[in-house]
Amino acid sequence: MNKKLMTEQEIRSAFIRPAIVAAGWQGLDVQIREEFFLDAGRMNIQGKTAVRGSRNFMDYLLVYKNVPLAVVEAKDNRHSIGSGMQQALRYAQAYDVPFAYSSNGDGFLEHNRLAQAGNIERELALDAFPQPELLWQQYVVAKNITPEQEAIVTERYYTGRDVHNPRYFQEVAIKRAVTAVAQGQNRVLLVMATGTGKTYTAFQIIWRLWQARKAKRVLFLADRNILVSQAKTGDFKHFGDKMTWVQKREVNKSYEIYLALYQAVSGTEEDQNIYKQFSRDFFDLVVIDECHRGSAAADSAWREILAYYDTAVHIGLTATPKETDTVSNIDYFGEPIYTYSLKQGIEDGFLAPYKVIRINVDKDIDGWIPAPGDVDKYGHIIEQREYTVRDWDKTIVIEQRNELVAQRIAEYLRQTDPFAKTIVFCVDIDHAERMRQALVNAIGGEALENRKYVMRITGDNDEGKLELDNFITPESKYPVVVTTSKLMTTGVDAQTCKLIVLDTVINSMTEFKQIIGRGTRLRPDFGKTHFTIMDFRNATRLFADPEFDGEPVQSTDYDGSGPIDFPDTGQDDEPDDGEEKEKRIKFVVDNVAVHIVAERVQYLDQYGKLVTKSFSEFSGDNVRKVFRSLDDFLQKWGNTVHKQAILVELINHGVLLDDLQDKMGEGYDPFDLICHVAYDLPLQTRKERASRARQALVAAYSDIAQEVLAGLLEKYADEGIGILEEAAEPKKMAKMLRVRPFTHYGSPKQIVDAFGGRDAYLTAVRQLSQQIYTVS
Numbered sequence: 001m002n003k004k005l006m007t008e009q010e011i012r013s014a015f016i017r018p019a020i021v022a023a024g025w026q027g028l029d030v031q032i033r034e035e036f037f038l039d040a041g042r043m044n045i046q047g048k049t050a051v052r053g054s055r056n057f058m059d060y061l062l063v064y065k066n067v068p069l070a071v072v073e074a075k076d077n078r079h080s081i082g083s084g085m086q087q088a089l090r091y092a093q094a095y096d097v098p099f100a101y102s103s104n105g106d107g108f109l110e111h112n113r114l115a116q117a118g119n120i121e122r123e124l125a126l127d128a129f130p131q132p133e134l135l136w137q138q139y140v141v142a143k144n145i146t147p148e149q150e151a152i153v154t155e156r157y158y159t160g161r162d163v164h165n166p167r168y169f170q171e172v173a174i175k176r177a178v179t180a181v182a183q184g185q186n187r188v189l190l191v192m193a194t195g196t197g198k199t200y201t202a203f204q205i206i207w208r209l210w211q212a213r214k215a216k217r218v219l220f221l222a223d224r225n226i227l228v229s230q231a232k233t234g235d236f237k238h239f240g241d242k243m244t245w246v247q248k249r250e251v252n253k254s255y256e257i258y259l260a261l262y263q264a265v266s267g268t269e270e271d272q273n274i275y276k277q278f279s280r281d282f283f284d285l286v287v288i289d290e291c292h293r294g295s296a297a298a299d300s301a302w303r304e305i306l307a308y309y310d311t312a313v314h315i316g317l318t319a320t321p322k323e324t325d326t327v328s329n330i331d332y333f334g335e336p337i338y339t340y341s342l343k344q345g346i347e348d349g350f351l352a353p354y355k356v357i358r359i360n361v362d363k364d365i366d367g368w369i370p371a372p373g374d375v376d377k378y379g380h381i382i383e384q385r386e387y388t389v390r391d392w393d394k395t396i397v398i399e400q401r402n403e404l405v406a407q408r409i410a411e412y413l414r415q416t417d418p419f420a421k422t423i424v425f426c427v428d429i430d431h432a433e434r435m436r437q438a439l440v441n442a443i444g445g446e447a448l449e450n451r452k453y454v455m456r457i458t459g460d461n462d463e464g465k466l467e468l469d470n471f472i473t474p475e476s477k478y479p480v481v482v483t484t485s486k487l488m489t490t491g492v493d494a495q496t497c498k499l500i501v502l503d504t505v506i507n508s509m510t511e512f513k514q515i516i517g518r519g520t521r522l523r524p525d526f527g528k529t530h531f532t533i534m535d536f537r538n539a540t541r542l543f544a545d546p547e548f549d550g551e552p553v554q555s556t557d558y559d560g561s562g563p564i565d566f567p568d569t570g571q572d573d574e575p576d577d578g579e580e581k582e583k584r585i586k587f588v589v590d591n592v593a594v595h596i597v598a599e600r601v602q603y604l605d606q607y608g609k610l611v612t613k614s615f616s617e618f619s620g621d622n623v624r625k626v627f628r629s630l631d632d633f634l635q636k637w638g639n640t641v642h643k644q645a646i647l648v649e650l651i652n653h654g655v656l657l658d659d660l661q662d663k664m665g666e667g668y669d670p671f672d673l674i675c676h677v678a679y680d681l682p683l684q685t686r687k688e689r690a691s692r693a694r695q696a697l698v699a700a701y702s703d704i705a706q707e708v709l710a711g712l713l714e715k716y717a718d719e720g721i722g723i724l725e726e727a728a729e730p731k732k733m734a735k736m737l738r739v740r741p742f743t744h745y746g747s748p749k750q751i752v753d754a755f756g757g758r759d760a761y762l763t764a765v766r767q768l769s770q771q772i773y774t775v776s
Contacts, residue, residue, distance in 0.1 A: 003077040003105060003106075004077050006077060008076040011075075011077055011105040015103075016059075016060070016072065017034070019126050020072065023129040024133075025064075032061075032062060033058075033061040034060055036057055036060070037057045038055075038091055038094060038095065039347075040052070040349035041054055042347055042348070042353070042652070043346075043529050044654065045604075045656070046651055046657060046659070048416055052349060053651075054652065058071050058072070058073070058095075059073050060074075061095070064133075065150075065153075065154040066157065067139070067154065067175065068097045069097065069135050070100070071095065071099070071100050071101065072102075072108075074102075074103055074104075075103070077104050079104050081104050081123060082109040085102040085109055087102075088101060088102050088111070089111060094168060095168050095171070098113050098114045098135075098138075099111070100113065107124055108126070109123055110130075114138060114139065143179070145179070152178060152209070152212040152214050153175075153182050155208040155212040166200075167350060169192070169196065169338075169344075169345075169350075170196070170201050173205075176337045186313050188313070188314070189291070189335070190336060191336045191339040192318075192338075193319050193341055193344075193351060194319040194516075194521075195351050195352075198319070199231050199234060199236075199289070200234075202289065203238070205287075206218050206257070206285065206287060209285060210256070214284070217256050217282060217283050217284055217285075218283060218284065218287065219286045219309070220260070220289065221261075221262060221305070222288075222289040223261065223290065224290075226468065228259050232245055236257070242255060242257055243258075243259065245260070246258055246259065246260040246265060246274075249265075249272065251274055265305065275308060275309075276308065282309075285313045286306065286312045286313070286315070287315045288314065288317065291316030291317060291321075291333070292320050292321055314333070316332070319517055320514055321336065345520070349522075350522065351521070352521065352522045353530050353604050354520075354532065355601060356532075356535060356601070357532060357533070357601055358540060358602065359408060359535065359536050359598075360597050361596055361597070363594050364388075364536070364537070367386045367388045369384070369386050371384075372384055374589075376396075377399075382396070382589070389537055389538075393427040393434070393503075393586075394431075394586070395587065396587040397431075397588040398592045398594060399589065400592055402435055404595070404596065405503055406439045406441070407442045409422070409481070409499075409501055413443070418446055421480060421496045422481040422482070422497070422498070423488055423518055424482070424484070424503060425501065425504050426484065426485050426504055427505075429459075429460055431504075432458050432483040435503065436456040439483070443481070450478055452470075452479045453479065454482075455471075455482050456483045456484070457483070457487060458484055459486070459487045465487075467482075472495065474496045474526045489514050492518060494518050494519075495523045495526075496521075496526050497521075498519070498528060498530075499519075499531065500518060500519045500532070500533050501534045501536070502533065502536060503537060504537060505537050506542065509547050512542045512548075516533070519531035603618055603656065616660065619656045623655055623674055623677065626649065629679075630675070630678075633678070633679070638770065641766070643671075643725065650674070661673065664676075664683065667687065668685055668686065669720065671721075672684050672685075672689075687717040689773075690713040690714065693768065704754040705755045708742060708755075709765075712724060712765065712768065714741075721772075724768065725769075727765050730762065733761070734748040737751050
């Protein structure tokens, strides 16, 4: 066969794969991974649902000694040898792979990412693809890996029936951490967005170092019970009887893997510091989960634990490294060896995208000043001054405002999904309780049917805390709506949370990232494809800060007075749930009218930035990025038999068709919605299009054929273009013709014969589809 006529798949099978195998690479799924998917395909929000975009895959990923070494990108023979190199380099950079190759079946173009200068790229004959050992030797030399270190770096991952293979970013994080420890680095920091599997990543790092006997005894430290519990019953369960959870201040030195809370091994009294019952060199490795908290401050009591085990390797894991003038993860661990951001996770389709609903209440904007001598509902004289959003529910409670917020939440749930798991973040415990009461009243029916529909989960309430596991368990229906203040800001694996409500002022970027992280997990099997953030206090302004999704930067002299902060809020000084603070008078007023003055929806664009536009304008801009002119769009539409393919492409580029349909009405074809918002053409309903197309029916058709076509137009007017596409699909047309009104004209065969045969019928239906969009 002529090479120029062969498809890419044929080129791969006939030339590229045989050349790789001939070089000594072992078969598929051993050292050669063919069509290896890099990502999952981005979720694109469409109204109340989300559509997954296309996935990126490497034609070949070559792995040697459990280390990915090379990416090979194939093209058909009509392309040059190097035409796939830029794509290969993009994948190689993401997967942290040292060698990239492009091929069209004639030979290979090699790019050596380890080279410092000189021959970075070179062409190779088809029979000169490098042997695995040759690439490996180049790799270990460039990375200064000794034979002793090689045994650690090449240690196997844990594999089992209930353990998935690491995703590409997890594999990069694990590889870099294991290599760093093998080469003597004693402080390691990994930054991974919430929902990207930090616990799984920690498990595989520990497993490989433990199996290689580089870390014979390991301590996994956290500051919340749920973090330790999730690790013990989840990924860490594979350590079996080699693992223990240090509880009740009891020490048993016969184990190898120890899970512990800071609080359980330390205290204000010396006899509570049971961590000192282990020798200073007892542990070879200490892994600190959520290392931005607890021991992050240099002068914290918990930091003393890390200082005590100073001979061990310390690995810190966090989604939000903390950098202030008193707290620095980077100062302690050094620069992160790997960062996987929320933006990248959403782009790759591993994390849920979000939309933001910003709601402005009049008193939040204008403030409120009581009249001289005004008293609250309990008879306290209210201090006369201007109260603002910073004061609500902290200094003064406006009951009507809480009721308004609760009513808007209840309205949203009724419009979308009454059983969507929801977290409402409040100012403090008192506010969380008031909001619980307001939500019960606003929601009504569902809250009456089950007392657990709305619950407060705060550190001071045992009954609420007992329901935390039920809230985060996807299979558990209740609780649905929970109010909280600090307890659920971090470490809570709420996989099916669909709505996050912010009714508290947030100035801390660390806290903001952690709260947003409560919604980022994807669970399409439970209907969780995206989530919504409902913001009543302008907290989502932090999305616009470059720090939100940028690389962590060490702060050396930050005074807290940046332009993004509300001054003197004291918000970051609030104690965690359950901590007592000196009681202050909180005025409660019940006679202040409030109302919503503005509400806007923001969407994520394809670059991961929130866009403040109407969805009509936003969608129109995105249509024109795909089809620059109306003529381009009409030509593509007219030449494409299956219109759904065009719609999917536009959805993947951020065109919000479902939202447009909701706004404009159900009677419009997507064709008209697209032409209207992108090219300013007047809207036509499907019924108008069907009516005009019927007037143009060709008289050459038999009476029965004309009636069948007229029936298809009626169904199109009622149901849309999908009906005509089914009728024109050879495998589906018989099923379509067995429903009313077509059964009136005979069997499917009789109907087809009325057109003069199968081919004539299919031609007529396709021409009818074209007529719908050409009549104007």
